[in-house]
Amino acid sequence: MHKLYRTAGAGSIAPEAMFEEAGAEYEMIEVDLSAKSPDFLAVNPLGQVPTLVLENGALLTESAAMVLHIGESYPDAALVPPVGCPGRPAFCRWLFFLSANVYNATLRFIYADRMSTEEGAAAGIRAAAARDLDGYFDILENTLDPGPHLLGERYTGVDPYLWMLTGWQDDVDALFARCPRLKGHYDRVGERPAIARVAAANGV
Ligand SMILES: N[C@@H](CCC(=O)N[C@@H](CS)C(=O)NCC(=O)O)C(=O)O
Structure with a gap:
């Protein structure tokens, strides 16, 4: 196991x-x-x-x-499109986009004080991370048109990954006001029975 x-x-x-x-x-x-x-x-x-x-x-x-x-x-x-299937490249794109960009910038924002050995650098690191996150979420918001999932009709493993990262953002209300499709995605994914169990087990 x-x-x-x-x-x-x-x-x-x-x-x-x-x-x-x-x-x-x-x-x-x-x-x-x-x-x-x-x-x-x-x-x-x-x-x-x-x-x-x-x-x-x-x-x-x-x-x-x-x-x-x-x-x-x-x-x-059926959470990952197999090699050779039409959704595979987009799945890989969003999986690595979320990991390399959104997860990374979220860590830079939350743990800005650990990201430099220079005294007083944290504020600038946090501001740059917030700027980067705004840009990433704008791209995701556009990608969710028409939605309802990142790959369109099909729900895949990148959707709960985005759901996790969305829930970590500092000012989720402001984010959802700017990105209404992202809010719809967050709510829809959170309503899935499997994700509701995960949310309960994680206190989110
Ligand atoms: N790139 C890693 C990042 C993992 C990561 O930074 N996890 C955080 C919690 S969300 C952690 O373990 N932090 C403790 C530490 O780095 O000391 C991944 O995607 O799994």
Whole structure:
């Protein structure tokens, strides 16, 4: 069985959403990020969640890699368009866009004080992250036209990933006022039974 190291409210929401959507069994191991245990650091020296240990014992880090891996491990759930199918390039585009840009800028915004060794740099780092996030969400808002999902009619693993990242934003009300399609997406994804279970387990 897959073992998922997770912390409520953190990036482990993404693989949890994939397992729940697929109806898969998985083991959850709670991680206290404020006091990382030697056992956890021995599994993942990055000391980050999510951390996934596969059925063969191999380590998988990176939430985007987990979305892909879990989706492909449970093909009946149809959460990842297979290689050669029309939606595959767009799925890859949005998976990496969300991970490399939106997740990264969100971390820069929230943890601006950790992003430089220079005293007093945090305010500028946070402002630049907010500017970048505005640009990324404008692109996502345009992509959700006509929607209802990032790939159009088809719900895939990039939708709960976007749902997680949207829920982390600093001023969600202002974001939704600017991006009404994003709000519709957030509400729709949150209403799915699998995602409602994930939300409850993460206190979001
Ligand atoms: N690129 C990683 C980022 C993971 C990440 O930064 N996770 C945060 C929680 S959301 C974390 O573990 N922070 C603790 C730390 O970095 O010390 C991914 O996509 O999985």
